[in-house]
Amino acid sequence: MIPALRVVALALVLGGCAIPSWVPWLGKARREEPPPVALSPQRETRPADAARAKPAPVDEHVTDRVIAIVNNDAITLGEVLESIVMFKQENRGQSVRETDDELMQRFLARLIDSRLQLQEAEREKIVVEDAEVEEELAARMKKLRTETREEFEAMLKREGIGMDVLKRRLRDELRKQKVVRRKVQLRVSVTDEEIDRYLEANRQKLETGLGYHARHILIVPEGASDAAWDAAHARALEVHAELGRGEDFAELARKHSRDASAKDGGDLGALHRGELAQDIESQILALQPGDVSLPYRSRLGYHIFRLESKESLEGEGAARARDQIRGILFREKYEARLDAWLREIKQRAIIEVRL
Numbered sequence: 001m002i003p004a005l006r007v008v009a010l011a012l013v014l015g016g017c018a019i020p021s022w023v024p025w026l027g028k029a030r031r032e033e034p035p036p037v038a039l040s041p042q043r044e045t046r047p048a049d050a051a052r053a054k055p056a057p058v059d060e061h062v063t064d065r066v067i068a069i070v071n072n073d074a075i076t077l078g079e080v081l082e083s084i085v086m087f088k089q090e091n092r093g094q095s096v097r098e099t100d101d102e103l104m105q106r107f108l109a110r111l112i113d114s115r116l117q118l119q120e121a122e123r124e125k126i127v128v129e130d131a132e133v134e135e136e137l138a139a140r141m142k143k144l145r146t147e148t149r150e151e152f153e154a155m156l157k158r159e160g161i162g163m164d165v166l167k168r169r170l171r172d173e174l175r176k177q178k179v180v181r182r183k184v185q186l187r188v189s190v191t192d193e194e195i196d197r198y199l200e201a202n203r204q205k206l207e208t209g210l211g212y213h214a215r216h217i218l219i220v221p222e223g224a225s226d227a228a229w230d231a232a233h234a235r236a237l238e239v240h241a242e243l244g245r246g247e248d249f250a251e252l253a254r255k256h257s258r259d260a261s262a263k264d265g266g267d268l269g270a271l272h273r274g275e276l277a278q279d280i281e282s283q284i285l286a287l288q289p290g291d292v293s294l295p296y297r298s299r300l301g302y303h304i305f306r307l308e309s310k311e312s313l314e315g316e317g318a319a320r321a322r323d324q325i326r327g328i329l330f331r332e333k334y335e336a337r338l339d340a341w342l343r344e345i346k347q348r349a350i351i352e353v354r355l
Helices: 003-013 077-090 100-123 130-144 149-158 163-183 192-201 203-208 226-244 249-256 260-264 278-285 315-347
Strands: 066-070 073-076 211-219 267-272 302-310 351-353
Touching: 066 077, 066 100, 073 077, 073 100, 077 100, 100 163, 100 315, 130 149, 130 163, 149 163, 192 203, 192 315, 203 315, 211 226, 211 249, 211 260, 211 278, 226 249, 226 302, 249 260, 260 267, 278 302
Parallel strands: none
Antiparallel strands: 066 073, 066 351, 211 267, 211 302
16 A cells, blocks of 8 residues: 555555544553453354455455354445454554464454444434545545645555545544444543542652753862862862853853863763762752852762752642643543443443454
């Protein structure tokens, strides 16, 4: 498949419980697909939907074989193979560790989930208007940078995808998004009290990601003797006194500092907590923005620090942290409720797998 069509391919392979775009994500990978459901007693099936697309290389008589029934709704081998082919095209050039049998199990489970959600949408009388499908279709065309409908249809045709198939898939995805929103997302909330508890329990971890900006002057002793260290301390106190009289920190750093940052006026740049040695960092973060530290001795010499700025879990920093926490807690609750809802609709379903 040409690279531009990957967005379309993704739209076509969507099945199972894809989380809608309105759910906040904060870096956590999507959970693994659920394992295939247990076999249930066989019940009467109906013919598979003839309009479902099948991969061209496979015999149609084979792909028409029903391999699962979900509440009397058939899933054919062709549907599963189509999803696997699309998945492999999406991941072309990447190593796929799963065997064909494992892929078959995973994508069958995904299609079963998808069919159950569509059936729930039917029970809830959820409707997707033609205008909504056209809007989603227009978004796909925009992503592919196709200027006309004819150009888009020709692109689909080259890949063996009919416009009616694409529209049906988009309609199904919109119906699933709506039913998941109604049954899951609208029933999840995060309170301020929950955010407060998370903030206090994880304050140290949250502070680790905060940044700060500092400058530095390093006075190095001319030798290892006590006298050399005493002389270095005296020079550091002189520099500190000059800073107290209003001298420019950057100029004094260029003149006196033996650190690599001297040429940049002692500028250490943007730092995150944990980047520097703990003793050095504690000296810097003990300051308020604009403050200069007293000379501090390390194994290298005497350091003088100036804190330019630092982020904190107060003010704007607190607001950002709370937004992040709200997203984390929402996702945890969303995932738990989504899993519970899927288990619930599976428990009351009759599912037969014929693999």
